[in-house]
Amino acid sequence: xxxxxxxxxxxxxxVGSPLSLECTVEGTSNPxxxxxxQAAGRGLQLLFYxxxxxQISSEVPQNLSASRPQDRQFIxxxxxLLLSDSGxxxxxxxxxxxxxxxxxxxxxxxxxLTVL
Amino acid sequence: xxxxxxxxxxxxxxxxxxxxxxxxYKTSINNLQWxxxxxxxxxxxxxxxxxxxxxxxxGRLRVTLDTSKKSSSLLITASRAADTASYxxxxxxxxSYIPTFGRGTSLIVxx
Numbered sequence: 001x002x003x004x005x006x007x008x009x010x011x012x013x014x015v016g017s018p019l020s021l022e023c024t025v026e027g028t029s030n031p032x033x034x035x036x037x038q039a040a041g042r043g044l045q046l047l048f049y050x051x052x053x054x055q056i057s058s059e060v061p062q063n064l065s066a067s068r069p070q071d072r073q074f075i076x077x078x079x080x081l082l083l084s085d086s087g088x089x090x091x092x093x094x095x096x097x098x099x100x101x102x103x104x105x106x107x108x109x110x111x112x113l114t115v116l
Numbered sequence: 117x118x119x120x121x122x123x124x125x126x127x128x129x130x131x132x133x134x135x136x137x138x139x140x141y142k143t144s145i146n147n148l149q150w151x152x153x154x155x156x157x158x159x160x161x162x163x164x165x166x167x168x169x170x171x172x173x174x175g176r177l178r179v180t181l182d183t184s185k186k187s188s189s190l191l192i193t194a195s196r197a198a199d200t201a202s203y204x205x206x207x208x209x210x211x212s213y214i215p216t217f218g219r220g221t222s223l224i225v226x227x
Contacts, residue, residue, distance in 0.1 A: 006158075034214070043204065044159075044217040090158055094213075103147050105206075105215060107158035 002027035006091045006108030013115055019064075019078040021111045023091030026072065031093040033074040034105065035066055038088040050074060086115045120148075120205040120218040128224045135192040137221040139205030140185075148181055148188050149206045149215055159204065162190075197227040 006023045013019060025031050032051050036044040046059045048066035056066050063082060067075045074091055091108040120141045129135055139148070147166045151159040165172045165181045165188065172179045178191040192199055202222050206215035 032213075036217075041219070043219040046214060046216065049214060088156075092159075103149060103164045103208075103213075104161045105149075105151075105159070106161065109158045110156070112156070 002093075002106065004091065004093055004106055004108045006111055008111060009109065011111060011113045013081050013113065015083055015115055016080045019076070019081050019085070019113070021076040021089055021091075021113075023074045023076075023108055024072055025093045028093070028095065029071060031072065031095060033068060034092040034094070035074065035076050036090045036092065038090060038110075040087075044090065048076070081113075081115045083115050086113055088112050120207050120216065122203065122205055122218045122221040124221060125219065126222045126224075128226065129195060131195060131197055131225055131227050133195055133225075135195050135199070135223055135225070137190045137203050137223070139188045139190070139207075139218060141188075141205075141207045142186065143209045145183075145207045145209065146213075147208065148179075150177075150179060150188075150190050151204045151206060151217075153202045153204065153220070155201070162203075192223075195223075195225045197225050199223060200225050 003026045034049045035047040037047055038044050048058055050056050050068045053068055064078050089111045092105040094105050120139050123138045147164050149164045150162045152162050153159045163174050163179050165179050176193045181188045202220040204217050204220040206217045208215050
């Protein structure tokens with residue numbers, strides 16, 4: 001069965017410090033991968049998605065970046081955090097069977113980032 | 117931009133009652149999905165209904181879709197305290213495969 005791991009679960013960082021959140025998926029190959037951010041009491045905002053190694057699409061221009069160094073690994077980074085980067089970050093994957101998107105997203109448990 | 121919006125934003129009911137949440141969306145869709153999120157956790161996929169379907173059931177969940185009104189509803193029958201969570205609808209806008217999410221309905225079921 002497929003599993004998704006996301007870490008760290010909780011993070012408190014000072015303004016201006018770097019960030020690295022990591023997500024890995026097991027039990028599947030060639031997944032589509034996503035990073036969403038959820039601000040308090042708000043919906044999910046899509047930040048990045050990837051359909052393959054090294055292929056990253058950005059939905060929101062900001063000081064965050066994403067990378068996919070391996071098929072099942074997705075990393076969210078920042079060189080200098082802002083106060084506004086605080087939030088709940090969720091990694092997700094979806095299956096693309098033979099070029100057909102199946103619809104469902106499968107989420108990790110999230111990483112709560114507080115920037116002080 | 118948000119494609120779907122849930123209504124109501126918050127719902128408080130007693131155990132055993134039914135809970136109904138609604139979702140409205142703006143553009144044509146291929147499918148509509150409902151997710152559940154327990155406090156501080158990731159989202160869990162509940163059910164997907166395709167644009168050519170009008171109703172779908174899964175256990176105590178019943179989802180309807182009215183493409184003419186661009187709306188969907190999620191009914192949870194005989195609710196339990198464990199159903200307390202936030203519920204989100206998500207729709208990939210026509211031509212896209214990536215779901216965009218509403219702000220969710222916060223459901224509290226009192227024992």
